[in-house]
Amino acid sequence: MIKFFRHIRQRLVKENRTSKYLLYAIGEIVLVVIGILIALQINNWNEERKTNANLNKALKALKTDLVQDSLLIANHLPDVNYQYQLNESLRERMAMPKATVDTLLKITRNEFNPNWNNPIFYNTNAYKSLNDTGLIDVMNDSLKAHIKDYYNGKFYREGMVESITKDYRAKLAQYVDTYTFGSTDLHDQGKLIDSLVWKDIDLAHLAAAFQGISNFKRILFRLTKDEMEYSLSNSKGLIQHIDQNLDAND
Incomplete structure (x- = not known):
């Protein structure tokens, strides 16, 4: 093709047809420019297809x-609700007018279990990857805002749970250094240790300690419930929004 155009140019020069030569040269330049633009457009299309595929x-x-x-939350939330209500029921019994020292001893020695561990480790790898690769910035503004709002709200609540958990564990360490509590799979101190610990205890200190740690546990449960319910409720709308975008890109 190049030899063909070169031959035409040489013939026009030999025939001294300058004006036609100039017009031809301009036309050839235009064709080259158009070819470059088409190649660039095709390259852009290919890059856009790759980006969309990665997105x-x-x-x-x-x-x-x-x-x-969502499945993890649905599996753990009922137990969190149960433990929260159990803690509340113990606090309510202690606050009743007819509560006695025996009520305090029965609850703290046999019924109250101060242990608590956050039961869920969430999957955030995909969200982190979206940010690390910059793909979150190429999606439409509506979905981008929805994703960011969801995770910002989630991380904020997780941060509050983490903060109160640290405070609660400090309270828990103080409590278990002084008192035993009802036997569990992890804690079975036996009758001898239990009887020695509870012999001649300071009832005023016990009452204050129970009030403090049960109140901390109440706050921890409330924050945990709030975070889990937020994640479970709001993830449904986000999943639907993602599906809409996936359907539009297919």
Whole structure:
């Protein structure tokens, strides 16, 4: 093709047809420019297709994380609610007008279990990958805002739970250094230790210690419930939003 155009140019020069030569040269330049623009456009299309493919893959991974987290929450939330209500029932019994020292001793020695561990480790790899790769910035503004709002709210609540958990564990360490509590799979101190610990205890100190740690546990449960319920409720709408974008890109 190049030899063909070169031959035409040489013939026009030999025939001294300068004006036609100039027009032809300009036309050839225009064709070259058009060819370059077409090549660039094709390259842009290919890059856009690759980006969209990577984005769809990332969104599917994010959806998988959200679904798995929702299943974890649905599995653990009933137990969290039960433990919260149990802690509240013990506090209510202690606050009743007819409560006695025997009530305090029965609850703290046999019924109250201060142990607590956050039961869920969430999947955030897909969200972190979206940010690390910059793919979150190429999606539409509506979905981008939805994802960021969801995780910002989630991380804020997780931070509050983490903070109160540290405070609670400090209270727990002080409590178990002084008192035993009802036997569990992890704690079975036996009758001898139990009887020695509870012999001649300071009832005023026990009452204050129980009030303090049970109140901390109440706050911890409330924050944990709030975080789990937020995640479970709001992840449903986000999953639907992701599905809409995946369907639009198919």
